[in-house]
Amino acid sequence: MVNVITTHNVRLYYGDKEALHGIDLDFPKQKITALIGPSGSGKSTFLRCLNRMNDLTPGVTITGSFKLDGKDIYSPKTDVVELRKKVGMVFQQPNPFPFSVFENVAFGLRLAGIRDRKLIQERVETSLKQAAVWDEVKDKLNDNALSFSGGQQQRICIARVLAVQPEIILMDEPTSALDPVSAGKIEDLLLDIQDKFTIAIVTHNMQQASRISDRTAFFLDGKLVETGLTKQLFIAPKQESTSDYLNGKFG
Amino acid sequence: MEDIKRQLTHSSKATKQDRYGKAIAFFCTFLIGLLVVSILYLVASRGLATFFKDHVSVWDFLTKQNWNPSQVDKNGSPLVGALPMIVGSFSVTIFSAVLATPFAIAMALFMTEIEPRRGTKFLQPVIELLVGIPSVVYGFVGLTIVVPVVRTVFGGTGFGILSGTLVLFVMVLPTITSMYVDSLRAVPRFYREASLALGATRWQTIYKVVLRASIPGLLTAIIFGMARAFGEALAVQMVIGNASLLPHNLISPASTLTSVLTTGMGNTVMGTLPNNALWSLALILLLMSLCFNLIVRYIGKKGRMAK
Numbered sequence: 430m431v432n433v434i435t436t437h438n439v440r441l442y443y444g445d446k447e448a449l450h451g452i453d454l455d456f457p458k459q460k461i462t463a464l465i466g467p468s469g470s471g472k473s474t475f476l477r478c479l480n481r482m483n484d485l486t487p488g489v490t491i492t493g494s495f496k497l498d499g500k501d502i503y504s505p506k507t508d509v510v511e512l513r514k515k516v517g518m519v520f521q522q523p524n525p526f527p528f529s530v531f532e533n534v535a536f537g538l539r540l541a542g543i544r545d546r547k548l549i550q551e552r553v554e555t556s557l558k559q560a561a562v563w564d565e566v567k568d569k570l571n572d573n574a575l576s577f578s579g580g581q582q583q584r585i586c587i588a589r590v591l592a593v594q595p596e597i598i599l600m601d602e603p604t605s606a607l608d609p610v611s612a613g614k615i616e617d618l619l620l621d622i623q624d625k626f627t628i629a630i631v632t633h634n635m636q637q638a639s640r641i642s643d644r645t646a647f648f649l650d651g652k653l654v655e656t657g658l659t660k661q662l663f664i665a666p667k668q669e670s671t672s673d674y675l676n677g678k679f680g
Numbered sequence: 681m682e683d684i685k686r687q688l689t690h691s692s693k694a695t696k697q698d699r700y701g702k703a704i705a706f707f708c709t710f711l712i713g714l715l716v717v718s719i720l721y722l723v724a725s726r727g728l729a730t731f732f733k734d735h736v737s738v739w740d741f742l743t744k745q746n747w748n749p750s751q752v753d754k755n756g757s758p759l760v761g762a763l764p765m766i767v768g769s770f771s772v773t774i775f776s777a778v779l780a781t782p783f784a785i786a787m788a789l790f791m792t793e794i795e796p797r798r799g800t801k802f803l804q805p806v807i808e809l810l811v812g813i814p815s816v817v818y819g820f821v822g823l824t825i826v827v828p829v830v831r832t833v834f835g836g837t838g839f840g841i842l843s844g845t846l847v848l849f850v851m852v853l854p855t856i857t858s859m860y861v862d863s864l865r866a867v868p869r870f871y872r873e874a875s876l877a878l879g880a881t882r883w884q885t886i887y888k889v890v891l892r893a894s895i896p897g898l899l900t901a902i903i904f905g906m907a908r909a910f911g912e913a914l915a916v917q918m919v920i921g922n923a924s925l926l927p928h929n930l931i932s933p934a935s936t937l938t939s940v941l942t943t944g945m946g947n948t949v950m951g952t953l954p955n956n957a958l959w960s961l962a963l964i965l966l967l968m969s970l971c972f973n974l975i976v977r978y979i980g981k982k983g984r985m986a987k
C-alpha cells in the first residue's frame with residue numbers, strides 16, 4: 430500500500446493554544462479515508478494543514494512532518510501554488526464563483542496557463558461527467574453557477590477541483606449542507622472516482638463514513654484516538670471512546 | 681376557561697404596540713412620499729412650462745447653442761439652447777469619473793486586500809475627511825491652485841472643463857472609493873478560499889475572482905460618483921468659467937447645468953421665460969439623477985452574489 434500523504438507528530442497552535450496534539454495519519458493511494466469525531470475535535474484543522482490553508486489564518490504555528498509523495502509539504506522550497514494543485518479541496522458550503530458553470534470548472538485550468546480551447550472544453554466536460562452533474566448542466570454551461578441547487582453547486586465545485594487533476598482531494602463535510610438525496614449522489618460519485626483519486630473526507634455522518642470509506646480515523650479533542658480499516662473500526666473498535674462515539678454516547 | 685378565551689380573542693399588548701409602530705412608520709413613509717411627489721410636480725410643471733407655455737421646442741432646447749433667455753433671435757423665439765451646458769455637465773462628469781476610477785480601485789484594493797489593517801487605518805480617515813469637506817472649499821482650492829496651474833501648463837485662462845474635471849475628481853474619488861471598499865468587503869471570504877485552494881496566487885485571486893465578482897459593485901460606485909459630479913454646483917461653478925459656449929477644448933471657459941442654475945437663480949422673475957428655462961435645466965438634472973438611480977437598481981439586480 431502506497432501512501433500519498435504521510436504525517437508524523439503533527440502539532441498545531443492557534444496562538445498559544447495547542448489544537449492538535451501530535452497526530453500521525455497516512456492517506457493510502459486511491460483509497461477513501463474518513464475523518465470522524467465530534468465538533469471541535471480538530472478534523473478541519475488537520476485537513477487544512479494538508480494543503481496549507483492554515484497559512485492564511487494569522488497566529489497559527491505548525492510542527493511535525495508532512496510529506497506528499499515523500500516531499501516535505503512545509504519545506505521553504507515547496508511551492509504552495511503547486512501543492513494546492515496537487516491537493517484539491519472541497520468545502521462544507523458549496524462555494525462556486527458567481528460566474529458561469531463553464532468558467533467555474535475552467536478556472537483552475539486557466540490558472541495553470543492552459544490556453545487550448547479544445548483541451549479546456551474536453552476537461553470541463555470530463556470533470557462535470559466525473560462529478561455526475563453533466564446531464565443536469567450540459568445545456569446550461571453559460572448559466573451562472575449560483576442559479577443551480579445546492580447539491581448541483583457542490584458537484585460543480587467537485588468538478589472544478591477534478592479539472593485540475595489533483596492527486597488527493599480533501600473534503601470537509603461536503604454533504605452536511607445538503608439534503609439526503611443530493612448527499613447520496615455525492616457519495617455515489619466519490620465511489621466512482623476513487624480509483625483515480627485519493628480522498629480524505631471529514632464527515633459527521635457515521636453511515637456515510639461506513640458506506641464509502643476504506644479507512645476511518647477517529648479524532649477526539651485534538652488527538653487521533655484510533656485509525657484503521659473502516660470495517661474493523663466500526664465492528665470492533667479498540668478504544669473505549671471510539672466505541673462510545675460510534676454508539677452515540679456523545680457527539 | 682373564560683380567562684383563556686379572553687386572552688386568545690383580545691389582542692395582547694405586544695400586538696397593539698406592533699400596530700402603533702406600523703401606523704407611525706406608514707405615516708412617515710407617506711409624508712416622505714408626498715414630499716417627493718410635490719418636488720417632482722413643482723420641477724416638472726415649471727420645467728415643462730418653457731415648452732408648453734412659452735412654446736419653445738424641446739428639440740431646439742436640447743440642441744441649440746445659444747443661451748440668453750432674456751433675448752430673442754431674429755425670428756422672435758427666445759435664445760434658450762441648452763446644449764453647451766448639457767455637453768459641459770456630461771464632460772466634467774464622465775472625465776472625472778474616468779479619471780477617478782483607477783485611483784479608487786487601487787485605493788480600495790489597498791484597503792481591503794493588500795494592507796487591510798494599515799490601509800484602513802490611514803486611508804479611512806482621509807476618505808471621511810474628503811467626503812466631509814464642504815464643496816465651497818473645494819471650489820476655493822480649485823480657484824487658487826488648480827486654475828493657475830492649468831493656466832501655466834496648458835495656457836488659456838485656466839478656467840474650463842479641465843479645471844472642473846480636476847476638482848470633481850477629488851470630490852468623487854472618496855465616494856467611489858468608499859462604496860467600492862464596501863462591495864469588496866462584501867465579496868465572501870469563501871470565494872477567496874476556493875480560489876487559493878485551486879492553486880491561485882493571491883494576485884490571481886484578486887483579479888480573477890475578487891475584482892470580477894465585485895464588478896457590479898464597482899459600476900454602482902462609479903454611477904454614484906457620477907451622480908455626485910453631475911449634481912455638484914458650487915465647486916464647479918467657481919472653476920469652470922461660466923461661459924455658455926459650446927466647449928471646443930478642455931481649457932476654454934464653459935458651463936454646466938448646475939453652474940448656470942446657481943448663477944442665474946437670483947436674477948430672474950418667477951413665471952417669466954428666463955425663470956422657466958432654468959426650471960427646465962433643473963428638470964434635466966432631475967431626470968438624469970433618475971436615470972442614474974435606475975441604472976444602479978438594474979446593476980444591483982443583475983449582479984447579486986451568494987451570501
Ligand SMILES: Nc1ncnc2c1ncn2[C@@H]1O[C@H](COP(=O)(O)OP(=O)(O)O)[C@@H](O)[C@H]1O
Pocket residue numbers: 443448466467468469470471472473474475486
Ligand atoms: N481560526 C481559529 N482560531 C482559534 N481556534 C480555532 C480556529 N479554528 C478552530 N479553532 C479551534 O480548534 C479546535 C478544532 O477545531 P476544528 O478543526 O474546526 O474542529 P472540527 O472540524 O473537528 O469540528 C476547536 O477547539 C476550535 O475552537
Ligand SMILES: [Mg+2]
Pocket residue numbers: 472473474601
Ligand atoms: Mg470542521
